[in-house]
Amino acid sequence: MPEQLLSKWFHQIKPQWKTAFLSTVIIGFLTHMYIFTNAIPNHDSLVNIYTPQFNFDLGRFFLSPFSGISSYFDLPWMNGLLSILYLAVFSALIVELLELKKRISIILTSGLIVAFPAISSIFSYMFTADGYMAGFLLTASALLLTKKYKYGFLPGALLFYFAVGIYQVNLPLLLTLTTLFLISEILYKPITLRIFFTYAIRFFALTAIGMALYTITFTLYRNFFAGQVRNYQGLNEVGNTAGLWEPILRVRNAFSHFFFRGFGPDMPVNLFEIANVAVFALLLLGFALFFVKRKQTISKPLAAIAAILILSLPFSAYSLYFVSPGVQYHMLMMLPLVPFYLLPILFYDNLTSATPRTTLFSWGTVLVTALVIFNFALIANISYFNMNLKYEKSTAAVNRIVNRIEQTPGYENANKLAVFGEIAMESKMATKYVPESIPRMTGALGDTFLRFPRHYQYMMEDLYGVSYDLVTPEEYESILASSIYKNMENWPASDSVRIIDDTIILKLSEELQ
Numbered sequence: 411m412p413e414q415l416l417s418k419w420f421h422q423i424k425p426q427w428k429t430a431f432l433s434t435v436i437i438g439f440l441t442h443m444y445i446f447t448n449a450i451p452n453h454d455s456l457v458n459i460y461t462p463q464f465n466f467d468l469g470r471f472f473l474s475p476f477s478g479i480s481s482y483f484d485l486p487w488m489n490g491l492l493s494i495l496y497l498a499v500f501s502a503l504i505v506e507l508l509e510l511k512k513r514i515s516i517i518l519t520s521g522l523i524v525a526f527p528a529i530s531s532i533f534s535y536m537f538t539a540d541g542y543m544a545g546f547l548l549t550a551s552a553l554l555l556t557k558k559y560k561y562g563f564l565p566g567a568l569l570f571y572f573a574v575g576i577y578q579v580n581l582p583l584l585l586t587l588t589t590l591f592l593i594s595e596i597l598y599k600p601i602t603l604r605i606f607f608t609y610a611i612r613f614f615a616l617t618a619i620g621m622a623l624y625t626i627t628f629t630l631y632r633n634f635f636a637g638q639v640r641n642y643q644g645l646n647e648v649g650n651t652a653g654l655w656e657p658i659l660r661v662r663n664a665f666s667h668f669f670f671r672g673f674g675p676d677m678p679v680n681l682f683e684i685a686n687v688a689v690f691a692l693l694l695l696g697f698a699l700f701f702v703k704r705k706q707t708i709s710k711p712l713a714a715i716a717a718i719l720i721l722s723l724p725f726s727a728y729s730l731y732f733v734s735p736g737v738q739y740h741m742l743m744m745l746p747l748v749p750f751y752l753l754p755i756l757f758y759d760n761l762t763s764a765t766p767r768t769t770l771f772s773w774g775t776v777l778v779t780a781l782v783i784f785n786f787a788l789i790a791n792i793s794y795f796n797m798n799l800k801y802e803k804s805t806a807a808v809n810r811i812v813n814r815i816e817q818t819p820g821y822e823n824a825n826k827l828a829v830f831g832e833i834a835m836e837s838k839m840a841t842k843y844v845p846e847s848i849p850r851m852t853g854a855l856g857d858t859f860l861r862f863p864r865h866y867q868y869m870m871e872d873l874y875g876v877s878y879d880l881v882t883p884e885e886y887e888s889i890l891a892s893s894i895y896k897n898m899e900n901w902p903a904s905d906s907v908r909i910i911d912d913t914i915i916l917k918l919s920e921e922l923q
Contacts (some may be wrong), residue, residue: 427502429513433520434498441525441787443532446490450797453859457868458537459484467639469628472575477541484537493533496543497524503550507557507587508594508756509525514776515759521783522751527849530790532740534797534853545576546745549584556616557591557609565615570620574625578730581617582746583727588613589719590749596708596716597700598760603711657731664731664739665724668747671849678846681785688778689751695771723749740852755779793854796844803835804858808869810902811916812876820909827870827878828889829863829904831919833901866916881913889913890921 439446451459462482463474480488484805510516522528532539552566552573573580591809592609595601632639669686672679695903697720730737758775761768815821840857860866863880870876881889889895894915898905901918908915 411919424506426505426510426516429516430500430502430520433517434501434524435494437521437783437787438494438497438524441790442490442494442530442533444791444794445536445797446486448794448798449486450794450801451536451859452486452534452797452800452853453865454535454853455484455537456859456865456872459868459872461537461815463538463541467630469578469624469639471627471631472572473538473541473577473802476572476576477538479544480540486536488561489536489540490533492540494524496540496547497529500543500547500550501555503547504587504752507550507554508752508759510755510759512759515676515755518755518776518783519752519778522748522779522786523756525783525786525790525889526745526748526751527786527789527851528741528744528747530786530793531735531744531852531854533790534793534851535742542577542742545573545580546574546583549580550587552616553587553591553607553639556612560612562697563612563619566616567619569621571623571627572615574624579743579746581621582727582743584617584620584731585729586723586746586749588617589723589726593716593719593753594756596712596719597704598756601712603709606712606715642724650901652756654732656735657728658725660731661724661728664728668676668849669743669750672894680847681798682789682849685782686838689754689782690773692751692754692757692771692775692778695774696754699761699767699771700757704876711855712787740822741850748852751779789848789851792844792848793851796840796856797854798840799837800856800859804860804869805873807835807858808834808866808874811866811907812874813871814902814907815876815909815914815916818909820915821914824909824912824914825878826881826913827863827867827916828881828886828913829866829916829918830890830895830921831900831917833858833860833918878914885913 436915460483463470463477465473480492498520501523504523505516505519508519510519529543532542548569552569555562555566555569570580570584573584580790592606592613595609596606667674667691671677672683701708725732730739730743754775758772761772815824817881835857837857840855845855860869867878867880870878884911894908894910895917898908898915900906900920901916906917908917
């Protein structure tokens with residue numbers, strides 16, 4: 411009977427899994443409730459209110475079926491609910507992967523994962539968020555299968571293949587989580603070199619087979635199905651690396667910019683940077699405590715391997731720099747950096763003896779990590795706050811434009827729209843206060859999401875029920891070169907809107923030919 415089977419499954423769930431799941435759900439909803447209960451699009455979701463997400467030209471071959479679980483509509487509550495559920499299971503898998511035991515460790519781990527800025531940035535693209543979270547879940551599942559079973563890398567490789575086909579950042583996520591697991595095994599398990607290399611071979615097979623399947627799919631799409639690859643994030647430059655030194659420099663710059671941006675000349679120091687300094691101080695202290703305690707028992711080769719693995723973490727997190735010179739890391743791609751925050755928790759979870767040093771480290775880890783999670787929640791809600799401001803300003807601007815169009819003689823016969831330039835809506839809030847207070851949150855920053863003519867077109871149709879076709883590129887260039895356009899003034903002047911035959915000409919600012 412169903413109830414008997416479910417009861418049996420429920421009793422097989424470990425208490426640590428329950429703690430991780432519930433912690434993620436509670437902290438996740440407390441952090442992200444605002445974006446789940448408000449329809450606040452950004453520039454991308456504005457044109458994807460309904461989309462099957464067939465992003466084959468981005469190499470995301472499996473994004474459509476996994477995003478389609480919540481339908482192809484941009485449904486903040488349903489997409490958010492599924493996203494939190496996926497992340498809750500993801501957290502439980504990470505807890506099992508690292509074999510965390512202490513309840514506080516598990517709660518802090520769950521909080522770091524679900525409140526991480528990369529997650530908040532993905533939620534600004536709510537129409538696709540649940541698909542991305544499903545990819546993270548598949549990646550963690552692949553890792554756990556590979557850890558637990560001798561041939562688990564085979565089904566794991568299939569799951570990882572799907573994950574990379576959802577979003578390519580799952581490759582660096584797999585690499586950093588694998589590195590974190592291997593560090594954990596070396597430091598806190600009675601592991602030998604033989605066992606270590608057995609794990610290493612399994613994880614290498616997992617990665618190699620999964621990426622081979624993805625590469626085959628990518629090649630078939632390009633060569634046999636004549637699929638076009640979009641010039642986005644270096645997808646059309648994969649394999650065209652310009653040596654080894656340049657990616658290494660990019661890793662160094664990106665790593666320092668993420669963790670310590672405020673210590674540079676351009677931005678003020680915020681709680682984010684201060685907390686990161688504390689996290690790295692805990693990392694150093696944690697390793698010092700470990701080696702003082704285990705220097706007689708850990709083998710020198712394993713200690714050297716652990717040191718190499720730790721130093722390799724930034725390169726694993728930014729490994730896509732070595733794949734294509736055109737890759738630009740943005741906040742949606744930063745989840746692979748979460749192991750840096752998890753390492754102090756790993757140290758704390760394995761401390762057993764209560765000495766003044768271990769007590770100090772334990773309290774420091776708990777308090778600093780709790781502060782980091784709280785600050786992540788602040789970053790998330792400042793981002794959503796700015797998104798709401800962008801939405802209000804953008805809708806108000808389009809409302810004024812639609813009103814002006816309807817007051818222009820001949821609008822009844824117009825069915826095409828030509829938009830030139832960008833509307834000026836700068837404010838100190840969006841250009842100074844918000845970007846100086848939080849990391850660069852992709853999708854959430856800026857004054858407006860009205861970047862291109864299609865944004866005006868979609869907003870007019872979906873929010874105001876006014877439908878126009880955009881002019882063709884040839885018509886656009888013809889209008890741009892005409893005397894009518896040159897004699898028009900910029901918005902909001904009275905002649906910034908003209909209707910010629912069946913075409914509405916909207917001049918927001920000067921457009922260079």
